[in-house]
Amino acid sequence: MKKVGIVGLGNMGYPIYKSILSEFDIRCYDPYSKRTDIQFESDLSKLDTDCEILIICVKPDKVSEILKQLKSPKKIISIAAGKSLKELKEFSPPGSYIVRIMPNLPLQIKEGCMGYIGDKEIYPDVQVIFQKLGLLIELSNETAIDAFTGLAGSGPAYVFSFIQALAEGGVKSGLSYSDSLKISIQTVKGSVLLLEEELKSRDAHPMELRNKVTSAGGTTIFGLDKLEENNFNYSVMNAVFAAFKRAEELRIGNIR
Numbered sequence: 001m002k003k004v005g006i007v008g009l010g011n012m013g014y015p016i017y018k019s020i021l022s023e024f025d026i027r028c029y030d031p032y033s034k035r036t037d038i039q040f041e042s043d044l045s046k047l048d049t050d051c052e053i054l055i056i057c058v059k060p061d062k063v064s065e066i067l068k069q070l071k072s073p074k075k076i077i078s079i080a081a082g083k084s085l086k087e088l089k090e091f092s093p094p095g096s097y098i099v100r101i102m103p104n105l106p107l108q109i110k111e112g113c114m115g116y117i118g119d120k121e122i123y124p125d126v127q128v129i130f131q132k133l134g135l136l137i138e139l140s141n142e143t144a145i146d147a148f149t150g151l152a153g154s155g156p157a158y159v160f161s162f163i164q165a166l167a168e169g170g171v172k173s174g175l176s177y178s179d180s181l182k183i184s185i186q187t188v189k190g191s192v193l194l195l196e197e198e199l200k201s202r203d204a205h206p207m208e209l210r211n212k213v214t215s216a217g218g219t220t221i222f223g224l225d226k227l228e229e230n231n232f233n234y235s236v237m238n239a240v241f242a243a244f245k246r247a248e249e250l251r252i253g254n255i256r
Contacts, residue, residue, distance in 0.1 A: 001023070001024055001025040002024050002025065002052055002053060002125075003024070003025045003026075003027065003050050003051045003052055003053070004020065004024040004025070004026050004027070004051055004052070004053045004054075004055065004129070005026070005027045005028070005029065005047030005048075005050070005051035005053070005054045005055065006026060006027070006028050006029070006054075006055045006057060007028075007029050007030065007044065007047065007054065007055070007056050007057060007058055007066055008030055008056065008057035008058035008059075008062075009028055009030045009033045009035060009038060009040075009057070010030075010033070010057065011105070011108065012057050012079055012103055012107060013030070013055070013057030014035070015107055015108045015110075015133065016055060016057065016107075016129070016130075016133070017038070019110065019129075019132050019133055020128075020129055020132075023128070024053075024129075027041055027046060027047045027050055027051055028040050028041065029041045029043070029044050029046070029047050044066065044069050044070075045069075048069070048070050048071055048072055048074075049072070051074065052074055052075060053074065053075045053076075053077065053122075053125055053129075054070070054074055054075070054076050054077070055077045055079070055129070056076065056077065056078045056079065056080065057079050058080070059080070060080040060081060060082050060083055060250075063078060063080045063083050063088070063091075064087070064091045067088065067091035067092050068091050070092065070093050070096075071093060072093055073092075073093045073094060073095030073096040074093070074096055074097075075096070075097045075099075075121070075122045075125060076088065076092055076096050076097065076098050076099070077098075077099045077101055077122065077125075077126060077129070078098070078099070078100055078101070079100075079101055079102065079103055080100075081102065081149055081153065081247060081250065082247060082250030082251050083100070083251070084100075084142060084251045084252075085098055085100055085117070085118055085142065088100070097118070097119040097121045097122045098118050098119055098122075099116055099117070099118030099119060099122045099123070099126055100116065100117055100118055100142070100145060101114055101115070101116035101126060101130065102114065102115050102116070102145055102148050102149050102152070102153050103130070103133070103134075103153075104152045104153050104155065104156055105156045106134065106156060107133045107134055110132060110133050110134060111134050112133045112134030112135070113134055113135045113137070113152040113155075114130050114133065114134060114135065114136050114137065114152075115137045115138075115139045115144070115145055115148035115152065116130075116136070116137070116138060116139065116145075117138070117139045117140070117141065117142060117144070117145050123138070142251060143248065145247075146244050146247040146248040146251060147244045147247075149243065149244065149247040150240045150241065150242070150243035150244030150245075150246075150247055151240050151243075151244070153243070153247075154239075154240070154243040155240070158236065158239055158240075159188070162188070163181075163184045163185060163188055164184075166180075166184035166187065166188070167180040167181040167183075167184040168180075170183060170184065191209075194209065195209060210224075
């Protein structure tokens with residue numbers, strides 16, 4: 001078994017740990033974790049000495065501090081947003097191979113979306129480690145991973161906001177919040193699954209399915225009219241773009 005070290009067992013690190021537990025010999029380090037189901041190493045040196053692969057799952061402002069403590073070259077996978085390959089290499093031991101991967105929150109239930117880029121020598125390991133956690137996409141450059149961050153990384157927040165808005169619309173119309181939230185979640189889930197199913201057999205377009213719900217003079221077209229009156233498409237498109245630009249700024253270093 002390959003020996004893999006995981007630094008940081010939080011919202012992302014822990015699901016990664018659980019998904020590969022049976023396939024790798026894992027060492028864990030996290031001085032701040034209160035988890036009792038993991039045997040943690042007392043310091044980082046054990047992972048540095050023993051592990052061929054190191055997955056860095058700490059907050060971006062802690063990444064450089066971790067990398068500076070490493071002495072031996074290894075395969076390093078970083079999930080930190082805004083930390084460029086150049087910066088990661090600068091602080092890693094000479095001879096290390098580096099990959100950046102951007103996962104999103106649904107990774108916690110193995111329905112994540114993950115984009116990666118870096119040294120191709122690690123790609124087979126990246127695929128084995130992350131393929132069980134959702135959709136895994138190889139990206140072409142770091143601008144693409146910034147765009148991925150704006151869409152997939154921040155996207156769950158937009159979806160949760162949309163679900164909450166649907167539920168509040170139901171409350172405004174007379175439903176209880178509890179019922180309205182359940183209905184909103186199922187409506188979003190069912191719509192996504194329907195689109196996925198259609199795409200398995202043909203090049204279906206979201207607008208085609210939208211049109212199936214939209215009858216002339218019916219309820220849906222009046223609702224869609226209100227969405228467009230309030231710039232719904234424009235708002236969503238530019239939320240993604242604003243998050244992309246922020247990710248780009250963090251990577252390039254315009255804002256620290």
